[in-house]
Amino acid sequence: MLEDLGDNDDIAIPLPNVSAPILTKVIDYATQHKDDPLVSAEEANAKQSSDDITEWDKEFMNVDQGTLFELILAANYLDIRNLLDLGCKTVANMMKNKTVEELRKTFNVPNDFTPEEEEQVRRENEWCEDH
Amino acid sequence: MDLPIPTSLADDHLKLQQLFITNFENLQSNSLQIHSILKILLQKRNENDFTFLSQVFLNLKNLLKINFIDVLPIHLCVKILGYLDHKSLCRTAQLSKKWNLVSNDDSLWHRMCIQHIDKRCVRCGWCLPLLKRKRKLLDTDLRENDTESHKNKKICQQQTTNETKHTNNETNQHFVSNKKYLMPWKKVFSDRQRIESNWRSRKYVLKTLYGHSAPITCLKLDNDSNILISGSEDTTIRIWDLTKWSLRKVLTGHTDVVTCLQFDSTKLVSGSLDSTLRIWCLNKMECVKIFNHANKITCLHFVDKVLVSGSADFSVSVANLLTGRVFKLNGHTAAVTTVQLIESNRVISSSNDQTLKIWSLDTQEQLLNISSMNCITNFHFDNYKLITHSRFENNLKFFHIFNNKEENFKVLKFKNYILDFWIDKVRLLVLLDGFISVFQISGGSFESEPSSKNAINVEYQQVLELPDFGSKCCLLSDDKVVCGKNDVLIYDFGVNENN
Numbered sequence: 161m162l163e164d165l166g167d168n169d170d171i172a173i174p175l176p177n178v179s180a181p182i183l184t185k186v187i188d189y190a191t192q193h194k195d196d197p198l199v200s201a202e203e204a205n206a207k208q209s210s211d212d213i214t215e216w217d218k219e220f221m222n223v224d225q226g227t228l229f230e231l232i233l234a235a236n237y238l239d240i241r242n243l244l245d246l247g248c249k250t251v252a253n254m255m256k257n258k259t260v261e262e263l264r265k266t267f268n269v270p271n272d273f274t275p276e277e278e279e280q281v282r283r284e285n286e287w288c289e290d291h
Numbered sequence: 292m293d294l295p296i297p298t299s300l301a302d303d304h305l306k307l308q309q310l311f312i313t314n315f316e317n318l319q320s321n322s323l324q325i326h327s328i329l330k331i332l333l334q335k336r337n338e339n340d341f342t343f344l345s346q347v348f349l350n351l352k353n354l355l356k357i358n359f360i361d362v363l364p365i366h367l368c369v370k371i372l373g374y375l376d377h378k379s380l381c382r383t384a385q386l387s388k389k390w391n392l393v394s395n396d397d398s399l400w401h402r403m404c405i406q407h408i409d410k411r412c413v414r415c416g417w418c419l420p421l422l423k424r425k426r427k428l429l430d431t432d433l434r435e436n437d438t439e440s441h442k443n444k445k446i447c448q449q450q451t452t453n454e455t456k457h458t459n460n461e462t463n464q465h466f467v468s469n470k471k472y473l474m475p476w477k478k479v480f481s482d483r484q485r486i487e488s489n490w491r492s493r494k495y496v497l498k499t500l501y502g503h504s505a506p507i508t509c510l511k512l513d514n515d516s517n518i519l520i521s522g523s524e525d526t527t528i529r530i531w532d533l534t535k536w537s538l539r540k541v542l543t544g545h546t547d548v549v550t551c552l553q554f555d556s557t558k559l560v561s562g563s564l565d566s567t568l569r570i571w572c573l574n575k576m577e578c579v580k581i582f583n584h585a586n587k588i589t590c591l592h593f594v595d596k597v598l599v600s601g602s603a604d605f606s607v608s609v610a611n612l613l614t615g616r617v618f619k620l621n622g623h624t625a626a627v628t629t630v631q632l633i634e635s636n637r638v639i640s641s642s643n644d645q646t647l648k649i650w651s652l653d654t655q656e657q658l659l660n661i662s663s664m665n666c667i668t669n670f671h672f673d674n675y676k677l678i679t680h681s682r683f684e685n686n687l688k689f690f691h692i693f694n695n696k697e698e699n700f701k702v703l704k705f706k707n708y709i710l711d712f713w714i715d716k717v718r719l720l721v722l723l724d725g726f727i728s729v730f731q732i733s734g735g736s737f738e739s740e741p742s743s744k745n746a747i748n749v750e751y752q753q754v755l756e757l758p759d760f761g762s763k764c765c766l767l768s769d770d771k772v773v774c775g776k777n778d779v780l781i782y783d784f785g786v787n788e789n790n
Contacts (some may be wrong), residue, residue, distance in 0.1 A: 208373065208374060208402075208406070209374075210374040224355045225355050225356060225357045225359075226355050226357065229357055229359050229362050229363060232363060232367060233362075233363065233367075236364075236367060244367075244370075248367070248370050248371045248373075248374060249374055251359070251371045252371050252372075252373075252374035252375055253374075255371075255375060255379055255383065256375065256376070256379050257379070258379070258382070259382065260382045260385045260386065263382060263383060263386055264386055265356075266356065267356055267357060267358050267359060267386075268356035268357065268358050269358045269360075269386045269387050269390065270358070270387060271386070271387060272387050272388050273387065273388065278385070281384065281385050281391060282385055284384075285381035285382070285384050285385055287381075287481050287484065287485050287488075288377055288378045288380075288381035288382075288481070288484070289378070289381075
């Protein structure tokens with residue numbers, strides 16, 4: 161995005177995909193993290209752990225699901241990798257250690273399987289419940 | 292309650308409020324209804340409504356539940372699922388059809404495989420067996436799976452049931468007829484996960500193979516071909532097929548106890564107290580060469596074309612099977628008990644003269660001599676780590692060998708006689724007098740630098756004990772514990788394909 165603009169700093173960049181309140185949150189995040197060291201994409205991918213969220217970040221992400229997913233979409237659109245990772249990790253943590261029914265309730269997922277299909281899918285995946 | 296709201300109710304403020312609060316779960320499916328109720332309530336606000344409104348606000352926050360698989364682009368959903376463990380991932384696959392599709396994404400499970408197979412996962416600590424097994428193509432569902440080649444390739448394409456065009460992929464060199472399927476990474480993961488789970492929950496099937504008429508002295512197993520070969524005091528060598536659980540062939544020829552054997556895809560080498568080393572061709576199942584030695588052969592080891600054997604006449608013999616060149620390494624002052632080749636240029640030998648020697652194959656000189664080792668019966672060397680056991684002591688000693696210097700860093704003590712042991716990346720198997728002990732290895736690192744502390748910071752935790760009387764040798768593989776008396780006893784922790 162910035163490359164397309166050229167050198168002129170005064171032109172305002174329209175952000176049609178980001179609403180005002182979400183942008184405010186994004187700016188809050190960026191301000192808090194402005195001194196963070198740069199981590200390359202490979203290093204970030206290698207870790208793949210969702211347990212390393214700081215207290216400030218956790219409080220920042222303590223919002224309703226609507227804001228949460230809008231933040232993820234905004235971070236994706238604005239290409240802010242740390243915020244995107246944080247959002248995804250937060251959602252992943254909401255999903256951990258929940259049964260199928262609890263997951264369904266948390267995200268309001270309608271069950272579109274027929275009873276036979278549901279039984280088949282359950283059998284296909286029952287190997288993971290063994291321990 | 293359907294739209295529109297009956298006008299009689301619309302005027303009764305209090306009733307609307309109560310209806311709203313008590314029926315949140317039902318109302319949420321119909322947002323238009325919520326909207327119209329709220330509109331009415333907010334327009335006719337009075338002072339008493341503030342408690343109601345704050346309650347509404349709090350509840351609305353919980354009411355907002357988004358099935359994000361419809362909201363976020365697929366690559367972001369996959370990114371989120373990438374942070375989950377395999378249990379949660381299997382549960383999300385049961386939510387709905389779209390969830391199922393995304394949760395079974397091949398790249399997700401490919402990453403899980405890379406994190407867990409043949410190495411210890413940094414997150415959950417599990418290590419899954421490599422299982423380099425080639426499966427035959429049964430129906431159209433399974434196809435040959437070589438995990439090694441798959442790990443090295445970047446992307447595996449998944450065959451969906453709707454596709455009629457079969458995509459060709461450079462990894463897929465094994466196929467039968469004109470159907471080319473690639474096993475989904477999820478199945479690769481689940482097969483190995485189930486085996487590891489069997490180990491942890493001690494679920495096994497005990498099978499016995501009958502045949503030998505005298506105690507078995509040596510056992511070797513190849514996971515690829517599922518072949519087990521046993522040598523016995525009855526002078527025969529038996530080749531067992533573990534897929535059919537039957538005897539494939541009895542090899543006769545030795546005239547005394549078979550003390551040691553080793554095989555690869557083409558040949559079997561066996562040593563015996565009749566002072567000969569025999570090489571058998573595994574395709575024709577017959578002996579193709581006999582090396583006559585001066586004295587009884589006690590142990591052997593070969594890597595590719597270099598064959599090392601130890602003898603009761605105190606010497607270590609090195610033979611090159613390609614050139615035919617044979618030379619002896621002399622230095623021990625008692626019978627040699629175990630030999631092992633390392634990196635094709637060094638040999639380790641242990642002997643009843645209470646020393647362990649490391650020789651260089653190029654110069655035929657001793658590089659290291661460790662004395663006072665107390666008659667080592669058997670040792671295992673792997674990646675700078677040496678484990679020894681002696682028949683006179685009830686313990687396993689661990690040494691760190693680097694730069695031709697040794698350092699004893701650990702001793703595992705036992706109450707009983709140790710008869711044999713076997714170690715692989717994940718487990719340690721110890722055959723004691725009366726039972727078999729299986730230890731789980733944790734900590735340390737597999738590919739440790741020689742001087743790092745990580746190499747020796749390893750914990751052994753006993754996880755399993757199996758009763759056993761009379762076995763003299765044992766063997767550990769990814770999914771089996773094998774021990775031999777007169778019969779071969781196999782504790783199978785594997786997964787039955789018909790399950």
